[in-house]
Amino acid sequence: AQKVTQAQTEISVVEKEDVTLDCVYETRDTTYYLFWYKQPPSGELVFLIRRNSFDEQNEISGRYSWNFQKSTSSFNFTITASQVVDSAVYFCALSGFPQGGSEKLVFGKGTKLTVNP
Amino acid sequence: NAGVTQTPKFRVLKTGQSMTLLCAQDMNHEYMYWYRQDPGMGLRLIHYSVGEGTTAKGEVPDGYNVSRLKKQNFLLGLESAAPSQTSVYFCASSERRVSGANVLTFGAGSRLTVL
Numbered sequence: 001a002q003k004v005t006q007a008q009t010e011i012s013v014v015e016k017e018d019v020t021l022d023c024v025y026e027t028r029d030t031t032y033y034l035f036w037y038k039q040p041p042s043g044e045l046v047f048l049i050r051r052n053s054f055d056e057q058n059e060i061s062g063r064y065s066w067n068f069q070k071s072t073s074s075f076n077f078t079i080t081a082s083q084v085v086d087s088a089v090y091f092c093a094l095s096g097f098p099q100g101g102s103e104k105l106v107f108g109k110g111t112k113l114t115v116n117p
Numbered sequence: 118n119a120g121v122t123q124t125p126k127f128r129v130l131k132t133g134q135s136m137t138l139l140c141a142q143d144m145n146h147e148y149m150y151w152y153r154q155d156p157g158m159g160l161r162l163i164h165y166s167v168g169e170g171t172t173a174k175g176e177v178p179d180g181y182n183v184s185r186l187k188k189q190n191f192l193l194g195l196e197s198a199a200p201s202q203t204s205v206y207f208c209a210s211s212e213r214r215v216s217g218a219n220v221l222t223f224g225a226g227s228r229l230t231v232l
Contacts, residue, residue: 009157035220044224045160050220052218095218105221107159107161
């Protein structure tokens, strides 16, 4: 069975601090995909990034970076120099390799990030 | 460029009442999904559809029914609402999988309260 654990329920930082959101996953699939979604206070989920299990290169997009480590089954997300607009709930999700079915993501329970001015 | 539209956005029901949530997408996506979001539980899949006329159960299907009569629409029905179905419901859609996991596009959510 697939499982995603986001151990940090809530994190509170002061603006300009760096913050890392942890994500640990479990799967028996050799090929899988990992995602991060952002849910701002408005409520709509926004896609941030997707990684496949064969690509362990870290990725950086502006102030956002992601560290994928298969050895520890982790896909952590770091926000550098956080801003108030980063305040949101962040979800990590896992999808197994398709086997004739549709996309069925397994979500973690989310980490609520509050960035205070 | 509406994307995924859910109606209604808010609804209050009494126990035992029925209702239908409508999801419409204008991206010609093949796959559609209904999730529910509860505090501390993340998102859980209720039902999904891989194409017009097909539906399948997700993780928490009990108490819900769905229909996909048209490719662009995915309806979620509650025949006899219960307080345990108080939640925020999200519809999502994605393209048919080509090279792997597709990205889901989500609607804005529908907040349902069952008294």
